[in-house]
Amino acid sequence: MVRVSERLFVAAAWLSTLMTLAVVGIFVGSLLYRGLGTLGTSLLFGNVPIINALIGKLPVWHGIWPAIVGTLFLVLLSSTMAIPLGLASGIYFAEYAEGRWKDLLSFAVDLLAGTPSIIMGLFGFSLILFLRKAILPGANVCLLLAALCLALLVLPYMVRTTQVALESLPESTRLVGPSLGLTRWENIRHVLLPASSRALLSGVILSVGRAAEDTAVILLTGVVANAGLPASLTDKFEALPFTIYYLAAEYRTPEELDRGFGSALLLLVITVSLFVAARMLQGAFQREWQ
Amino acid sequence: MRNLTHNRESRKWLESLIELMLLFSGLISSLVMLAIFVFLVYFTMPIIARGDLLNLMSWNWRPLAGQYGILPMAIGSLFLAVSATLAAYPLGLGICCFIHSLGLRSVARFVLVIIDFMTSVPTVVYGFVSAFLLVPTLRQCFEHGTGFSWFAASVTLTVLVLPTIVLVIHTQLRQLGSESRLTAIALGISPAQTLLWVILPQASRGLVAAALLGFGRALGDTIVSLMVAGNAPQVPHSILDSIRTLTAHIALVVATDVHSATYHSLFLSGLILVTISAMVNASIRWIAGKSGAG
Structure with a gap:
């Protein structure tokens, strides 16, 4: 005897699952259908010979190469700032902080993780307004500022993954160092960090993916549509997610729209690859220790 | 020595x-x-000091006429986040029940992989596909406006927050499930009955946290609403009307206005967003910290 309510419940579960699968199917299908044909060297470099584009001899106007380089710069710069700080903070939270003090600091990091990304952009923007008023009248939004704000965006992810990785190591591993007479830091440095290296790397990759895909932060901190290759840290720049946003709103020719679909597909492939790599490392870490 | x-x-x-x-x-x-937080307050203070707060807290955004009301945007953000959460929540719950005990195991694993895949899709890509797939369809079907609407943004955001909701509920159900599964089998209760009458009532913490996280995620989104909600600073009368969210408002003002008078609305919008998302996060933490029945 199965009651009607239970039948309905099972049907609803099936329905929501099938609906979601259908939506994801349509989403991926349409992106592949419109974008797959555009992938190629002309999407990246337009009509400029590849060698000349790569060495920066000729500017690329009808390709997304400058945007890709811009995103690469953004990711490298923001990782340089966020990864060491995030690792150190994660180690502190996992191994040194205790009690109420730890709760308070973790709460601040949690709040940061839950803050809308556009707020980091707004913070960068107001920082420039402040600098102009206070010391640097010529300060303007630029690559360095955008990287700083992206670093703030990914910092809480870095802190959290580091902390969780260290805390999930079994007690037997944590006691190896002390039993051999190692100090607290020596134990972290020679036992705990190497043991959790895969999970730490997975956190780094996730942060890179987050920095590469975010659009709201750079929108307020100096991204433009036609900057060419980034010339210096204090210049405006192009970036792949912004190119997609810009082409969606401002495309004038069917070719530009195709370029939009191609860029969207390319960005999706990049973030999904990073995500898969991170998951595989995380999986290896869990199989090793749990 | x-x-x-x-x-x-x-x-x-x-x-x-x-x-x-x-x-x-x-x-x-x-x-x-x-x-x-301090920066946002620092830049919002002059507004209060000059007595412009009432102007900002009004219903009209007409910069040329000196009216800088951001209430339509606040309403826009709220309506959009609530509607997306309301749509995504039952879907997410259904998917979790499917994964947990109703569906076939191999299919369930596949569904989880798809949900994981969804978390890694860039927001701007959702926005892009939505703008060229969903919006034209809406335009043709309803013949109301341009298709750039609350509805379009709502549907897209539903897809965006769905994995967040699923993963939170799934984690909680998995913990509870392993405890009660054997008991349920021993008592001869079907998986659907176990889920409906035993596990879900115990999972209240995860269920509430999932709703809050989904809401926070939807509220904080900028790109989807900027790309497909139409961005008209008005209170919507129909779900097919165009709306503007606080997040999109910040992006639009920075991108288009050079007038410093409109900048004030930025920081107040930012402060409102930070305050609401902090409250959401604090509640999630409070719920997670409560001991006792899960």
Whole structure:
């Protein structure tokens, strides 16, 4: 005897699952259908010979190469700032902080993780307004500022993954160092960090993916549509997610729209690859220790 | 002997130095949030001091006429986040029940992989596909406006927040499920009955946290609403009307206006967003911290 309510419940579960699968199917299908044909060297470099584009001899106007380089710069710069700080903070939270003090600091990091990304952009923007008023009248939004704000965006992810990785190591591993007479830091440095290296790397990759895909932060901190290759840290720049946003709103020719679909597909492939790599490392870490 | 003591001394010294550096990093990471909040307050204060707060807290956004009301945007953000959460929540719950005990195991694993895939899709890609797939369809079907609407943004955001909701509920159900599964089998209760009458009533914490996280995620989104909601600063009368969210408003003002008078609305919008998302996060933490029945 199965009651009607239970039948309905099972049907609803099936329905929501099938609906979601259908939506994801349509989403991926349409992106592949419109974008797959555009992938190629002309999407990246337009009509400029590849060698000349790569060495920066000729500017690329009808390709997304400058945007890709811009995103690469953004990711490298923001990782340089966020990864060491995030690792150190994660180690502190996992191994040194205790009690109420730890709760308070973790709460601040949690709040940061839950803050809308556009707020980091707004913070960068107001920082420039402040600098102009206070010391640097010529300060303007630029690559360095955008990287700083992206670093703030990914910092809480870095802190959290580091902390969780260290805390999930079994007690037997944590006691190896002390039993051999190692100090607290020596134990972290020679036992705990190497043991959790895969999970730490997975956190780094996730942060890179987050920095590469975010659009709201750079929108307020100096991204433009036609900057060419980034010339210096204090210049405006192009970036792949912004190119997609810009082409969606401002495309004038069917070719530009195709370029939009191609860029969207390319960005999706990049973030999904990073995500898969991170998951595989995380999986290896869990199989090793749990 | 003397050398050894010396070594121990320097090791101790190094140890404290490293601890100090780690403490310093931890402090910086925690102070970022405070710094952001202080900056927003610092830039919002002049508005209050000049008595412009009433102007900003009004229903009309007409910069040329000196009216800078952001209430339509606040309503837009609220309506959009609530509608997306309301749509995504039952879907997410259904998917979790499917994964947990109703569906076939191999299909369930596949569904989880798809949900994982959804978390890694860039927001701007959702926005892009939505703008060229959903919006034209809406335009043709309803013949109301351009298709850039609350509805379009709502559907897209539903897809965006769905994985968040699924993963939170799934984690909780998995914990509870392993405890009660054997008991249920021993008592001869079907998986659907176990889920409906035993596990779900116990999972209240995860269920509430999932709704809050989904809401926070939807509220914080900028790109989807900027790309497909139409951005008209008005209170919508129909779900097919165009709306503008606080997040999109910030992006639009920075991108288009050079007038510093409109900048004030930025910081107040930012402050409202930070305050609401902080409240959402604090409630999630409070719920997670409550001990007792899960």
